[in-house]
Amino acid sequence: MDIKSFLRVVKKYKWLLILVPITVVVITYFLVQNLPKEYSSTVQISTGLLDPSKKVITNENVDLYQVSQQFSSIIEKFKMKRNINLLSYNLILHDLQNPKKSFRKYSDKIDSLNANQRTEVINLFQEKLVTKSILTLADNKGKYKLYDLVESMGYGEETFRKNIDISHLENSDYINIEYVSENPELSAYVVNNYAADFITNYSGEVSVNQNNSMGLLDSVLKQKESIMNTKNNSLASFKRNKGVLNLDEQSATVYGQINTYEAQKTELLRSIQSTQSALSVINGKLRGNDPLTAGSSRADNREIVRLKKERENATSVWVSNGFKANDQAKVDSLTRIIQDKSNTNYDENVYDPRASKQALGTQKTALELQLAQAEAGVSTIDRQLSVLRARYNSMVPYDADIQNYQREADLATKEYMTALDQYHQNEAGRIAGLQLKIEQLGLPGNAEPSKKIIYLAGSGFGSFFLCLGFVGLIFFLDDKIVSSRQLASATNSKSIGVLNRIEGNERSIREIWNDKSDNLNYDIYRDMLRSLRFEVDSLMSADDSKILGITSLVSGEGKTFVAYSLAYGFAMTGKKILLIADDAPVVKSDSKALAVSQNFQTFLIKKEIQTEDLITIMNKNTSGNSLLEMQSIKNLHAGFDVLRNQFDMIIIDVNSLRDINIAKEWLLFTEKNIAVFEYGKELRDTDKELVDYIKKTPGFLGWVLNKVHLNS
Incomplete structure (x- = not known):
């Protein structure tokens, strides 16, 4: 903006x-000035939701989000139509039953009732109060228009909804009810009665709902308990009938025993194999020619035995012959021979083969005994394993059944415990939950400021x-364009200058430029013209352009005066200027003035021009004829080449773009172009095509906002 x-x-x-x-x-x-005074009264209600002193379980965690929801629910229940209607009944009954203490002056509808009618109306309102029925427009269809009577006294539902403020201060345990009226007694009565009735009704509803909930939970709890007992009894009965106390532990014990016996059997089989190998080696030694057992001097031993027998015979002969010397010599000789043979046999056989055989025999006997014991142990273990495997296999069929019984019993127990926890939670909530109580009664107060x-x-x-x-x-x-920024935004192109409006009928740029009075309008125009001249000169000097075209969207936007002004402005810098423009009032001058004009059409024919001091003017063809109909493009370019050589700058007052056919022809010969837009005009949809055209024209420099109001 x-x-x-x-x-x-x-x-x-x-x-x-x-x-x-x-x-x-x-x-x-x-x-x-005649506004009545207003009196406010506030009642404060505690709920027990956030007050630790009113909780049975003091370390109970408080869910603030849940508590906030409870407060919102209570406040919304306060606003229920039924509760507001109860307040309306109490107020209308108070005023009808106590005419002298009526909170408000009777309305016309109440005044129109006689004593009997008022009694009937009182009875009707009392009946609605007792039954806690809702007041609707349907109550106007009876003998008395009860709805209208309440509304006429200002006790209607909508009135209270607007004037009763029910609020809860964040993180507090209190709900505040405030009412403002013209009567302090009325304000106090409304908040106190409203709060008391609500607490009574709401507490009763909560109690009934809690009792119903507890009854339902108790029924569910008993049902869950019965199912749990049935499932546990079925599990116990199955265990008794099948002789299973704890299948998992028993099966684990039996399986452990089987593993132990199999380990023992493996050890015994290993011992049997080693024992059998040892016996095989011993038997081989005993049957073979091992020198340790069989020896290497059997023949010598037989010889010694023979010699001993022979010595025994010789001894018998020696004794029988009476101990003759020659017989004794024979015995001694045989003894020496036996001794020599024995010594020789001992030297050749260090170990006694008999001792080795005896040792091997003893070892063989021990190993055979050990082998027999091991084989007997394997048999015993096999019998024990058979018993254990039979016992383990007998447990397998019961596993699936007992798992089903166990799973059903566990599930029933969990459901019962869940129901029991919920029952206890509701019981605790019933005791320590919502406890609405009026902490501070509403009192009649002073008038509000x-x-x-x-x-x-x-x-x-x-x-x-x-x-x-x-x-x-x-x-x-307002779509009027009143600033260069608006003009640039509307045309989506650059704005290069602004010229203010010249008041009065003075149209001579010479008079404006040379004015020495304190005319602020002229001073600003000169400054703005200098700024525009600088912008145009900078842009044209960038590529040595000399021909400048000045056009506008429609005629009357001041482009001709802008052309004359720019020509004079450039002449003031010492440049030689040619102005091709429509006729305009001119003033003769000795120097730097707007000179007598010549005709552009005549120049095109003769190619002759009378140059003035600094500014030379040529009038365009005002008949509206086409340039191309007067001369060919080649001749026109030749003519402009002549002019370029004689002048520092050529300024052409091009026709407005509404005369698009004429404007296009002039724009063929311009090198740079600017467009003039009048201050305060709107850019219409029909002008947007012309804007797009001039923007796409080669050498377009930008827009000039003309006739700006300085006092706007």
Whole structure:
């Protein structure tokens, strides 16, 4: 948003922004003089939801989100139609039954009732109060229009919804109910009666609901307990009938015993194999020719035996012959021979073969005994394994059944425990849950501070911002272009200059330029023209361009005057200028003035031009004829080449783009172009095509916002 443009619009409507708020404040001042005083009363209700002193379980964790939901639920129940209707019944009954202490003056509808009718109306309202029925428009269809009677006294539902404020301060245990009215007694009665009735009704509903919930939970708990007992009894009965106390432990024990016996059997089989190998070796030694057992001197031994027998015979002979010397010599000789043979046999055989055989025999006997024991042990283990495997296999069929029984019993037990926990939680919540209680009664208070200042300030500021919004609406709906920024945004192209509006009938740029008075309008125009001249000169000097075309969307936007002004401005810098333009009032001058004009059509024919001091003017063909109909393009280019050589700059006042056929022909011979747009005009849809055309024209420099109002 263009802030400056908006501020200009605000300035334009400043009296509207000043007078309207003042008028509204004055009117509001007289209206609020007769406002009645207002009295407020507040009742405070504790809930027990966040007060630790009212909880049985003091270390109970508080879920603030859940508590917030409970507070919101309570507040919404306060606003229920039924609860508000109960308050309406109490108020209307109070006023009807106590005419002298009525909170409000009787309405016309109440005054129109006689004593008997009032009694009937009282009975009807009492009946609705007892039954806690809802007051609707249907109650107008009876003998008395009960709904209208309540509304006429200002005790209707919508009235209370607007004026009763029910609030809960965050993280507190209290709910506040506030009511403001013109009567302090009425305010106190409303909040106290409203709170008391709600607590009674709500507590009763909560108690009934909790009792129903506890009854339902108790029934579910008993059902779950019965199912749990049935499943556990089925499991126990199965174990008794099958002789299973604990199948998992028993099967694990039997399996462990089987593993132990199999390990023992493996060890015994290993011992049997080693024993059999040892016996095989011993038997081989005993049957073989091992020198340790069989020896290497059997023949010698037989010889010794023979010699001993022979010595025995000789001894017998020696004794029989009476111990003769020769017989004794024979015995001694045989003894010496036996001794020699024995010594020789001992030297050749260190070990006694008999001793070795005896040792091997002893070892063989021990090993045979050991082998027999091992084989007997294997047989015993095999019998024990058979018994254990039979016992283990007998347990396998019961495994699936007992798992089913166990799973059903566990599931039933879990369901029972869950139901029991829920029962206990609800029982605890019933004891330590919601405990609504009036902590502070609503009392009649002093009048509330006057709100006149608030009303006055609100009316003043409200009317001001309303008017400001109206001005903003005018600004946003106004498509008039009043700034170079708006012009650049609307045309999506560059804006290179701004020229202010010249008031009066003075159209001579010479007079404007040479004016020495304190005419601010002229001073600003000269400064803006110099700025435009600088921009144009910089852009044209970049590529040594000399022919500048000046056009506009429509005629009357001041492009001709801009052309004359730029020509004079460039002449002031010492440049030799040719201005090709429509006829315009000119003033003769000795120097740097707008000289007598010549005809461009004549120049095209003769190729002759009378140059002036610094500015030479050629009038265009005002008959509207086409350039191309007067001369060929080749001749036209030749003519402009002549002019380029004689002048520093050529400024052409091109026809407006509405005369698109003429403008296109002139734009063929320009090197740079600018377009003039009049301040305060709108860019219409029909102009957008012309804008796109001039933007796409080669050498287009930008737009000039002309005739800007300095006081806007």
